[in-house]
Amino acid sequence: MSPSPETIPPGSGHPLALIAQDMREVDAVIAQRLHTSVPLVGQVARYIIDAGGKRLRPALLLLTCGALGFRGAERFNLAAVVEFIHTATLLHDDVVDDSKLRRGHATANETFGNPASVLVGDFLYSRAFQMMVDARSMRVMEVLAEATNVIAEGEVMQLMNMHDASLDEAAYLQVIRSKTAKLFEASARVGAILAQAPTELEAACAEYGQALGTAFQVVDDVLDYAGDAALMGKNLGDDLREGKTTLPLIFAMRRGSADQKAVVVEAIETGNTQMLDEVVSIVRATGALDATRAAAEQEAQRAMAAARRLPVSPHTDSCIQLAAQLLTRQS
Numbered sequence: 001m002s003p004s005p006e007t008i009p010p011g012s013g014h015p016l017a018l019i020a021q022d023m024r025e026v027d028a029v030i031a032q033r034l035h036t037s038v039p040l041v042g043q044v045a046r047y048i049i050d051a052g053g054k055r056l057r058p059a060l061l062l063l064t065c066g067a068l069g070f071r072g073a074e075r076f077n078l079a080a081v082v083e084f085i086h087t088a089t090l091l092h093d094d095v096v097d098d099s100k101l102r103r104g105h106a107t108a109n110e111t112f113g114n115p116a117s118v119l120v121g122d123f124l125y126s127r128a129f130q131m132m133v134d135a136r137s138m139r140v141m142e143v144l145a146e147a148t149n150v151i152a153e154g155e156v157m158q159l160m161n162m163h164d165a166s167l168d169e170a171a172y173l174q175v176i177r178s179k180t181a182k183l184f185e186a187s188a189r190v191g192a193i194l195a196q197a198p199t200e201l202e203a204a205c206a207e208y209g210q211a212l213g214t215a216f217q218v219v220d221d222v223l224d225y226a227g228d229a230a231l232m233g234k235n236l237g238d239d240l241r242e243g244k245t246t247l248p249l250i251f252a253m254r255r256g257s258a259d260q261k262a263v264v265v266e267a268i269e270t271g272n273t274q275m276l277d278e279v280v281s282i283v284r285a286t287g288a289l290d291a292t293r294a295a296a297e298q299e300a301q302r303a304m305a306a307a308r309r310l311p312v313s314p315h316t317d318s319c320i321q322l323a324a325q326l327l328t329r330q331s
Helices: 017-033 039-049 056-067 074-097 108-112 114-134 138-161 169-179 181-194 199-226 247-255 258-270 273-285 288-307 314-326
Strands: none
Touching: 017 056, 017 074, 017 314, 039 074, 039 108, 039 114, 056 074, 056 181, 056 199, 056 314, 074 108, 074 114, 074 138, 074 181, 108 114, 114 138, 138 169, 138 181, 169 181, 169 199, 169 247, 181 199, 199 247, 199 273, 199 288, 199 314, 247 258, 247 273, 247 288, 258 273, 273 288, 288 314
């Protein structure tokens, strides 16, 4: 799996090496704010946070702060906030999806049970909102509160779309821009707000985050049909089991023969993972994976174009490099 920023040595050439020390500061905030008098809360939260995530959302906040010249300590607190929000969504997602594996480990719901996972997710949301108040910025609270609400809407939209083979590309994008890309967008925007950047630079940061988050999710959907389970740290075919009509399947149904489309439709509607090999063959034969990768590249190019509107700096270069490398990720 991809390393998290705080484990990347400075000077390594990785796009997140520049903020490795900053991420250690964020980890210190996370450890401090996870303190609670209820042992199970800390145990479950620590379990998923320590499971080796990429920390991309807090990294975006730190990179945009750096690109716009903001060095205040508030950035560490708010980077921890977005990680808490993200972790809460993971806890709830895994319960809804009945997932067994995440980042190569048993999910929290598999280890501690569904009730504990849901309630600790609620704890992380409420702790994040407590920490937002510390920033004493109504603008920051507005952006993060809206993002949290949109993410919840995206989760419900995805639930409504389960096992619906008629889902089209526009509806798919609406879900992932709400469910995944919104927190990327908010993280980058908060960096600009902290830096008191002018409107046009805040808009560039937000567009960068949204495009990067969209590309990230599209690549993730490719890897569910073309990845390596050991590298991914999750079971391949989970999307199919859950009845998710992702972009590779949308393109396969659009490009395939009537018989091929019928197979994919049945697999989506029934969630039959025994059909996975056949579906993967159709996805590959129709060129759906290449078409999906092209869609991810288009979003990554949009992210890079937005980043180039920021002041020239090593942090901006890292934003551009991060978008470029996203297309080659294997986990």
